[in-house]
Amino acid sequence: MRVLLIEDDTALGAAIRDQIAADGHSVDWVNRLDQAGDAIVAAAYDLVLLDLMLPDGLGIPFLKGLRGRGDVTPVMILTALDQVTDRIAGLNAGADDYMVKPFDLAELSARIGSVARRYAGNPNPNITLGPLAIDLAARSITLNGKAIVLTAREWVLFEAFLQRPGQLLSKAQLEERLYSFDREIDSNAIEVHVSRLRKKLGTHVIETERGLGYRLGRP
Numbered sequence: 001m002r003v004l005l006i007e008d009d010t011a012l013g014a015a016i017r018d019q020i021a022a023d024g025h026s027v028d029w030v031n032r033l034d035q036a037g038d039a040i041v042a043a044a045y046d047l048v049l050l051d052l053m054l055p056d057g058l059g060i061p062f063l064k065g066l067r068g069r070g071d072v073t074p075v076m077i078l079t080a081l082d083q084v085t086d087r088i089a090g091l092n093a094g095a096d097d098y099m100v101k102p103f104d105l106a107e108l109s110a111r112i113g114s115v116a117r118r119y120a121g122n123p124n125p126n127i128t129l130g131p132l133a134i135d136l137a138a139r140s141i142t143l144n145g146k147a148i149v150l151t152a153r154e155w156v157l158f159e160a161f162l163q164r165p166g167q168l169l170s171k172a173q174l175e176e177r178l179y180s181f182d183r184e185i186d187s188n189a190i191e192v193h194v195s196r197l198r199k200k201l202g203t204h205v206i207e208t209e210r211g212l213g214y215r216l217g218r219p
Contacts, residue, residue: 001046001116001156002176005029006036007078008054012101016049016078019105020112024139024152026179033057040066044176045073047115052079052090060093067094074115078103116163127162129216132201134162141201148200153178157193161206161216170213190214 003020007013008031020027028043030036033054040048048066052059063075076097077090090098096115099108117136127134133142139155141148150158160169160177174190186192194206194214204217 001025001112001159002043003027003047003049003112004036004039004043004045005049006033006054006059007031007049007051009051015105016108019109022152023109023112024156025112026156026177031055033059033062036062040071040073044173046177047112048073048075050075050077050095052077052081052086060089063090063093063095074118076111076115078108116159129162129205130202132205136162143201150197150200154193154197154200157190158197158201161214165216168209168213168215174214 003025005013005016005020005027007016007029010031013029013031017027017029028039028045030039031054033056036048036050039045050059050063054062059077059079063077066073066075074096075094076099077095078099078101079086079090080101082100087098096118097111099111113136127136131144133145135141136159139150141150156177157174160174171190178189178193194208197206202217207215207217209215
């Protein structure tokens with residue numbers, strides 16, 4: 001996934017960013033709401049992690065503005081505000097989840113995965129795709145009962161296809177999943193990762209529409 005982190009606490013922001021990156025996701029980190037607004041215009045995000053107290057404003061009006069414009073990107077609130085009324089306000093504004101600081105980073109990873117699966121239309125983390133048995137929560141996969149090890153970026157790419165079965169994904173869409181603003185994109189990176197996935201999971205696991213993009217193959 002490509003994640004936008006809106007957090008002004010330097011130490012916490014770095015810890016969350018590193019956790020998300022270690023899970024294999026691409027993350028852009030900003031510490032102001034005006035920067036967040038610019039980022040959302042510039043890129044397509046799969047998830048927004050939103051603090052409620054930012055130097056240039058409050059997170060709730062920002063979230064209401066997103067929803068008011070019809071933006072349905074999943075939003076998780078990460079805040080020190082722990083009153084029930086705060087939770088209710090956040091959820092009523094359109095948040096998909098609400099976590100109170102301090103929180104365990106492993107729990108954050110689990111909740112991110114849960115939100116992603118709900119929005120992909122498949123809340124069940126266990127998927128069978130022909131001879132492939134996939135556990136999205138555990139990030140494990142077997143081929144005819146044999147465990148297959150994917151790199152973090154291979155997982156991110158494969159999840160993109162699993163979340164949109166049958167849908168054609170362009171090279172640009174896949175690149176957004178893998179890279180954040182501060183990383184240079186190799187011109188053949190997607191081709192390399194797709195080739196490696198095919199070697200590990202089977203030649204037909206990903207289909208190519210020449211000049212258009214890729215889609216999840218039929219078992």
